[in-house]
Structures are given as structure tokens and as C-alpha cells.
Amino acid sequence: xSDPAALLIDFGSTYTKLRAVDLGxxxxxxxxxxxxxxxxxxxxxxxxxxxxxxxxxxxxPDFKYRLACSSAAGGLKMVTVGLVKELTAEAARxxxxxxxxxxxxxxxxxxxxxxxxxxxxxxxxxxxLAGGTDGxxxxxxxxxxxxxxxxxxxxxxxxAGNKSAADxxxxxxxxxxxxxxxxxxxxxxxxxxxIEPARAAIRSVFIERIVHAKGLDRANDFFDQLLMPxxxxxxxxxxxxxxxxxxxxxxxxxxxxxxGGATTDVHSLxxxxxxxGRILQQGLPEPFMKRxxxxxxxxxxxAGAIVEAAGRKAVATRAGISVGEIDALLEGIARDVxxxxxxxxxxxxxxxxxxxxxxxxxxxxxxxxxxxxTVNGPVAAQRGKDLSQVATVIGTGGALVYGDNPTxxxxxxxxxxxEPGSLRPRNPVQLLDKNYVLYAVGLLAEAxxxxxxxxxxxxxxxxxxxxxxxxxxxxxVTSG
Amino acid sequence: MTASPERxxxxxxxxxIGSDTHIVGNRILSMALEDAGYHVVTLxxxxxxxxxxxxxxxxxxxxxxxxxxxxxxxxxxxxxxxLCVEAGLQNILLYVGGNLVVGKQNWDGVEQRFLEMxxxxxxxxxxxxDAVIQLLNExxxxxxxxxxxxxx
Numbered sequence: 001x002s003d004p005a006a007l008l009i010d011f012g013s014t015y016t017k018l019r020a021v022d023l024g025x026x027x028x029x030x031x032x033x034x035x036x037x038x039x040x041x042x043x044x045x046x047x048x049x050x051x052x053x054x055x056x057x058x059x060x061p062d063f064k065y066r067l068a069c070s071s072a073a074g075g076l077k078m079v080t081v082g083l084v085k086e087l088t089a090e091a092a093r094x095x096x097x098x099x100x101x102x103x104x105x106x107x108x109x110x111x112x113x114x115x116x117x118x119x120x121x122x123x124x125x126x127x128x129l130a131g132g133t134d135g136x137x138x139x140x141x142x143x144x145x146x147x148x149x150x151x152x153x154x155x156x157x158x159x160a161g162n163k164s165a166a167d168x169x170x171x172x173x174x175x176x177x178x179x180x181x182x183x184x185x186x187x188x189x190x191x192x193x194x195i196e197p198a199r200a201a202i203r204s205v206f207i208e209r210i211v212h213a214k215g216l217d218r219a220n221d222f223f224d225q226l227l228m229p230x231x232x233x234x235x236x237x238x239x240x241x242x243x244x245x246x247x248x249x250x251x252x253x254x255x256x257x258x259x260g261g262a263t264t265d266v267h268s269l270x271x272x273x274x275x276x277g278r279i280l281q282q283g284l285p286e287p288f289m290k291r292x293x294x295x296x297x298x299x300x301x302x303a304g305a306i307v308e309a310a311g312r313k314a315v316a317t318r319a320g321i322s323v324g325e326i327d328a329l330l331e332g333i334a335r336d337v338x339x340x341x342x343x344x345x346x347x348x349x350x351x352x353x354x355x356x357x358x359x360x361x362x363x364x365x366x367x368x369x370x371x372x373x374t375v376n377g378p379v380a381a382q383r384g385k386d387l388s389q390v391a392t393v394i395g396t397g398g399a400l401v402y403g404d405n406p407t408x409x410x411x412x413x414x415x416x417x418x419e420p421g422s423l424r425p426r427n428p429v430q431l432l433d434k435n436y437v438l439y440a441v442g443l444l445a446e447a448x449x450x451x452x453x454x455x456x457x458x459x460x461x462x463x464x465x466x467x468x469x470x471x472x473x474x475x476x477v478t479s480g
Numbered sequence: 481m482t483a484s485p486e487r488x489x490x491x492x493x494x495x496x497i498g499s500d501t502h503i504v505g506n507r508i509l510s511m512a513l514e515d516a517g518y519h520v521v522t523l524x525x526x527x528x529x530x531x532x533x534x535x536x537x538x539x540x541x542x543x544x545x546x547x548x549x550x551x552x553x554x555x556x557x558x559x560x561x562x563l564c565v566e567a568g569l570q571n572i573l574l575y576v577g578g579n580l581v582v583g584k585q586n587w588d589g590v591e592q593r594f595l596e597m598x599x600x601x602x603x604x605x606x607x608x609x610d611a612v613i614q615l616l617n618e619x620x621x622x623x624x625x626x627x628x629x630x631x632x
Binding site: 088131132135187189280282 | 485499523534535537539552
């Protein structure tokens with residue numbers, strides 16, 4: 001009898017992707033792909049993908065698990081509200097991003113009628129309301145709750161603010177007929193983050209409500225559970241790789257970069273505390289599991305924005321083209337965002353874009369250190385995470401997996417002498433998710449952590465030599 | 481940072497303003513305030529004026545206690561009350577203390593300048609924590625009486 005197998009499904013916005021995994025050996029059996037047909041009938045694309053997988057495997061095994069994630073139908077669209085932009089509004093933002101949401105807007109302080117109209121126009125799947133530390137300000141969250149209660153907003157609302165105001169807020173919303181859940185305050189005390197409960201609340205609303213609301217449950221016969229949004233699955237994969245599984249040591253602190261057509265996601269699994277001597281940590285503490293999304297850095301929908309952010313000259317130099325040639329290439333991309341780079345010039349331009357996107361995205365994600373001059377002399381002050389000692393960087397996304405020279409692209413995330421204050425990884429092993437399996441690893445992580453871990457390590461291909469040589473061999477041994 | 485305040489406890493935000501790393505006195509003050517029954521939100525050293533205000537908003541603080549030990553206090557504290565007013569904290573109690581100015585200057589003049597800036601009280605170097613706490617208690621009691629009088 002063959003080993004048990006798992007079917008891992010990603011209902012994406014363009015493709016329906018399948019990965020079949022041998023659970024006994026923790027290896028990939030095969031992949032299948034079909035179009036994304038959520039807008040018409042999700043089962044059509046799913047059946048096509050399954051037929052494709054069957055064709056490649058010969059016959060489909062009996063699947064012990066059939067687990068799915070989704071970024072189709074606009075992903076998990078969220079709006080967050082907090083009090084002070086840099087405090088509870090930031091904590092709410094981090095919670096939503098960590099839950100794999102597509103954050104469409106964030107608000108701070110009291111909501112005006114215009115704000116409420118904007119929120120309704122965004123048509124979010126979930127609204128997250130925070131504000132005030134426990135025992136702190138309750139007026140603003142109660143005002144905002146009243147505004148939402150009086151509005152026509154129909155989506156579920158998660159209240160995760162000052163616990164002294166939670167009962168009243170819940171009552172307002174319930175009496176107004178809203179679907180409301182109360183979670184722990186995302187910032188119970190000033191400077192203390194507690195975003196895991198809010199993340200869990202978001203995920204349960206996703207499973208209970210959003211899967212149905214988006215028509216994803218029409219494919220119920222094809223899967224046992226649709227567990228989470230795709231970015232959350234990728235983050236779970238990063239967590240498993242970092243922490244390890246029973247009998248398997250994890251990779252420790254790591255950084256994961258996911259470069260897509262519309263956004264570039266960066267996930268870090270690291271405490272990011274200062275790694276050098278006497279450095280003062282300033283600002284809000286960072287979550288150990290942190291996800292940031294750069295909505296202006298996408299290989300297809302935002303190629304022009306990448307060039308703007310990186311500088312035309314820098315991109316042209318990297319691609320070996322003249323500045324004048326950039327416009328024509330960008331026009332080509334804008335004309336057809338589905339177009340995949342063909343000729344040599346298009347491919348080198350794509351690689352330059354991808355490297356720039358990764359460089360900027362990781363720079364925004366990583367912390368900074370700067371020298372503050374005091375009367376006692378200079379003091380180094382750090383904001384955000386110090387990722388300089390992170391030993392592993394993982395890259396995923398089409399531009400990396402299918403592009404030319406993934407080593408050069410992924411190296412965009414590294415520390416640079418030009419920006420000594422940006423605390424990016426100095427000397428990591430760089431791994432490539434060559435078969436695009438990380439979402440599948442994340443889906444499998446809870447049910448079969450050992451198989452998921454082995455499967456992940458076996459699928460990640462080292463792309464740099466140098467500091468990673470030894471580590472590279474170890475990885476091969478572990479995964480063999 | 482401590483857990484949420486018990487009901488009825490007043491909340492105070494403490495910190496050392498500007499590019500000032502002298503944290504010891506501020507810590508001693510914060511501990512004494514806790515002991516005296518206040519809920520204290522400590523921001524520590526190197527705190528920009530804006531961060532005091534942001535913390536006071538989220539925690540619905542009743543007062544802000546600004547320390548400055550390196551002689552630049554006058555520059556750092558300029559416009560502090562205005563920032564509070566902008567942020568909707570016009571009635572928050574503001575105290576400042578430490579080595580507020582450089583050189584040997586007459587304390588009365590220094591105090592006067594900080595009161596004009598909108599601080600409710602200013603304290604010279606060497607002030608005992610019990611003196612501060614006694615004045616705090618008095619100021620809050622007076623405010624409560626004023627509010628009570630208005631209500632009647």
C-alpha cells in the first residue's frame with residue numbers, strides 16, 4: 001500500500017494550483033494547475049486542475065487531507081481602525097496583515113461621516129476596531145462603534161480595543177444587528193502588542209463567513225477544509241521552517257520574500273532585538289511573526305512604481321539598458337499584465353525590477369539604526385527589527401522562480417554599505433521555493449508538521465554559495 | 481509597562497524628553513508614583529515630545545511628567561502645551577523637572593518661563609519625590625473639587 005498523501009489547494013486570483021504530497025516521505029508527488037474561475041464557478045477551475053494533476057500522476061491517490069487556502073475574489077479585504085496612528089492603529093494594522101489580509105485602508109482617531117462612507121465604499125470583508133490601551137481611552141472606540149452601528153456596513157466587525165469599552169461596544173453593534181466578535185486588545189498596555197488573539201478571530205471569521213460569502217464553498221466536495229487566506233498559509237510555512245517540527249530542528253530566525261504581480265510581501269520570523277552592544281531600542285515593539293505588504297511594488301500591476309521608487313538610472317544600469325529604453329518596456333508591461341517576459345532584454349529588465357522590488361520591500365520591513373547625538377556623546381538608537389544576523393532568507397514568487405539569475409534578484413534583500421543604517425541580513429543562506437510549495441507547507445503544518453517540514457526543506461533550493469556552503473549540505477542531508 | 485490600571489487609579493505618563501539619556505531620576509520618580517497609587521506609563525529616555533502626547537491619548541492619562549537633565553529642556557519643551565491642545569488634551573496636568581537649563585540661573589526665572597509655556601508646575605534639581613507626590617495629590621483634589629463645583 002502506498003503512503004498516505006495530501007492534496008493542498010490554492011485558489012489564487014489567476015490560477016487554481018494543486019500540490020500533492022507524499023506524507024510518508026515528505027516529498028512532492030506532483031502539481032496540477034487550472035484557471036481561477038471563482039467569478040463564474042469555482043469548481044470549473046478546480047476540476048481542470050485536478051484533471052491536470054491526474055494526468056501527471058497517472059492516477060490520483062486517496063488523499064488523507066484535502067486542505068485549501070485562497071486569495072481569489074479579492075483576497076481577505078480588511079479595513080482597520082485605531083486611535084493613535086503609530087500605536088493602536090499600527091497594532092491593528094499588524095494584526096490584519098499577520099492574518100493574511102489584504103488591507104485596503106486604515107483609520108485613526110474618531111471616524112467622521114466621510115470616513116464611514118469611505119469604509120463602506122471599500123466593501124471590506126472584515127472591519128477591525130481597536131483603540132485605547134486597557135483602562136485607557138474608551139471615548140474614541142465607543143464613538144467609532146456608534147458610527148459603525150448607525151451605518152449600513154454589513155460585514156463582520158471584530159472589536160479588539162480597550163477592554164473597559166468592549167462590553168459596551170459589543171452591545172451597540174449587536175443591537176444594531178451587526179455580526180460582532182470581541183477579541184483581546186491588540187495593545188493592552190502602551191508599547192505592548194498582543195495581536196495573536198485578533199489574528200485568530202480574523203481567521204475564524206474567514207472560515208465561518210468569508211469562505212461562504214465569496215462562493216468558495218461551492219467547491220466543498222473537492223476539499224475538507226478551506227483554512228486561511230493564502231498569505232497566512234505562507235506565513236505559517238515560514239513559522240514552521242523557523243521553529244521546526246517534532247524531532248526536527250528549525251532554521252531559527254528567517255526572512256521570507258514573496259514577490260507577486262501586484263504586491264511584494266515580506267515575512268520575518270525573528271525577535272529583531274539589537275545584536276550589538278549598547279543600542280537603545282525605540283518605538284513600538286515588533287511582533288515576532290511580522291508580515292508587511294508593499295502595495296506599490298508589484299512586478300506587473302506596479303512595475304512603473306518600482307522604477308520610480310528605485311530610480312530609473314539604478315534599474316537601467318542593473319538591467320544593462322539605457323534609461324530611454326525603460327519607458328518602452330514599462331509600456332509593454334502595462335499593455336498586457338498577463339504577458340510573461342520573453343526576449344533577453346525583457347528578462348533582464350524583469351530581473352532588475354524584481355531585485356529593486358525586493359531591496360525596497362525588505363528595507364521598509366527591516367529596522368534602522370541611527371546615531372543620536374546627546375550631550376554625553378553619540379548613542380545608537382534602533383527602530384524596528386535588527387535582521388542583520390538572520391541566517392536564512394527564502395524567496396518565492398514567479399519573478400524569482402521563473403526569472404533569470406534568482407541569486408542576483410534575492411540578493412537585493414542584503415545589507416548594503418550604501419545604507420549602513422538599514423538592518424538587513426548580512427550573510428544569510430538564500431533559498432528558493434522552486435516548486436512554489438510554501439502555501440502547501442503552511443496548510444499542512446498543523447496536521448502533519450513533520451512531513452510538512454521535510455517537504456519544505458526538500459523543496460527549497462540554495463541559490464547562493466559562500467557562507468551557506470556547510471548549511472547547504474546539511475539541508476540536503478536532512479531533506480534526503 | 482504595567483497591566484491595565486485599577487478602576488479609580490489615575491494614569492500618569494513619565495519620560496525623559498529630547499536627546500537626553502539620563503534615566504535614573506525618572507525611574508526613581510516613576511517607582512515612587514506607583515507606590516503612591518498612580519498608574520504609571522513609562523516612556524524612558526530619548527522620548528520626543530510627540531510620543532508623550534500619543535501615549536497620553538491612548539492611555540487616557542490624567543497627567544504628563546516630563547524630565548530633562550541635560551540643559552536643553554527649554555528648547556525641547558517649547559510648545560508642549562500647544563501640542564497637547566492640538567491633540568485634544570487641553571486640560572491634562574503637565575509637570576516638568578530636572579536640570580532644565582544650562583548654567584547657574586535664578587530658579588524663579590526658570591520656573592516662570594516653564595509656567596508661561598503652559599506647565600502646571602516646574603521642579604528644580606534635588607526635589608524629593610514626596611514633595612512632587614504631595615503637590616500632585618493636591619492638584620488632582622483641587623481639580624475634582626472644581627469639577628464638583630461646576631456640576632452643582
